[in-house]
Amino acid sequence: MILRNIKKRTIIVLVAIVLIFPLMLTGCWNNRDLTEMNIVVGIGLDRTEDGKVLLTVQIVEPASVQSVPSGKDNKGNAQSKAVFVVSHEGETVFEAVRGILSTIDKKMFLSSSRVLIFGERLLQGDLEEVLDFFHRDHEMDYGMDILAAKDTTPREILAMETDMDSIPAVYIRETIENTVARGTVKKTTLVELIKDLESGTRQLTIGKITKASEKEVRTEGVAVLKDGKLVGWLDPYETRGYLFAIGKVQSAIVNVPTDNGKISIEIIRTNGKVGVVFENGEPSTLTIKVEIEANVGEYAGKGKLKSQDDLHVLEETLKEEIKKEIMMALEKTQKEYSSDIFGFGIYVRKYHAKYWKKVKKNWNDIFSKLPVDIQVDAKIMRTGIIKSTMSGDE
Secondary structure, three states: OHHHHHHHHHHHHHHHHHHHHHHHOOOOOOOOOHHHEEEEEEEEEEEOOOOOEEEEEEEEOHHHOOOOOOOEOOOOOEOOOOEEEEEEEEOOHHHHHHHHHHOOOOEEEHHHOOEEEEOHHHHOOOHHHHHHHHHHOOOOOOOOEEEEEOOOOHHHHHOOOOOOOOOHHHHHHHHHHHHHOOOOOOOOEHHHHHHHHHHOOOOOEEEEEEEOOOOOEEOOOEEEEEOOEEEEEEOHHHHHHHHHHOOOOOOEEEEEEEOOEEEEEEEEEEEEEEEEEEEOOEEEEEEEEEEEEEEEEEEEEOOEOOOHHHHHHHHHHHHHHHHHHHHHHHHHHHHHHOOOOOOHHHHHHHHOHHHHHHHHHHHHHHHHHOOEEEEEEEEEEEOOOOOEOOOOOO
16 A cells, blocks of 8 residues: 555656646746657667667656556556657767657657666767766756666666556666665666766766566666776675675665574664775775664574673674675676776875876776775664564574
């Protein structure tokens, strides 16, 4: 019931854009009636085999939107689809945007887009080249979510007919929010992507999207880029280790083994910082310091958590599990990808500016060879209202 109400409110907001926004534009120099425009809710960008930009848009039909995507109206009659998907090729993004108008009946309203999905073939080229249009266009929503499609294409994702929501782009965005709450995807917005690209000190990461089935997507993991080009992927656990290191885990469930079973720990608060130790004017060690507060969420085993020693052992085990995930992310980004997604370069530029000027073009190579010191401080705040398992076994 709660999810249904959330979806209903989301759809009402989208329909409200169509009905209310024209009043807000009254008197503007570029006033356009939204009832005479196609409302874009999702955008996909890829490249064709011959290198052209392939633009895909998901356009909503407000009159056909229902709170429950059953395919029938309240009287049981078949209803038209809530969205339709159109693609077009062009030498540039701008040309593709203009060219797509030859196949649709109205001009497009791009500010309503909820997600922008990049294809693997496009990410293997220069991302900065295609982002120029989105940075330059005054109608673009800088808060829309950015995703990278793996083992599928943006068009396949946007054309998916899901049972979860009548508007697939809304469904996709909601899965991002849910996965962020689990700590296994990095939420990336357009403005964040542009800032990181322009800074030149942190390599880019983009949340990953895959097809879980013909009607479901999965948003877990991240795409790793180097100098604006795709070099590989992190799985959900490597992604969580990366997010722990940079202090971006909002909440998560970490399962830790014990002598008597397994305990699910709920992460409720985190703080992560990266740094670089210098000796004799040269970097000697990368450092990661993570502070965590957590609660016991579930105990699947025997015995009780009844002493401070028990909690201390549990905290130490939790530390090791988180260290392991951070190390997994570092091993892959250092040894396989040579891409400083953690932002160690930001620290060097801030505190060792002269050194940074000399090495910034080669920093990723330096980063890939440095040892790492990982320190994790974990505190178990609560164990719940019971100390033992439900079976009560000692």
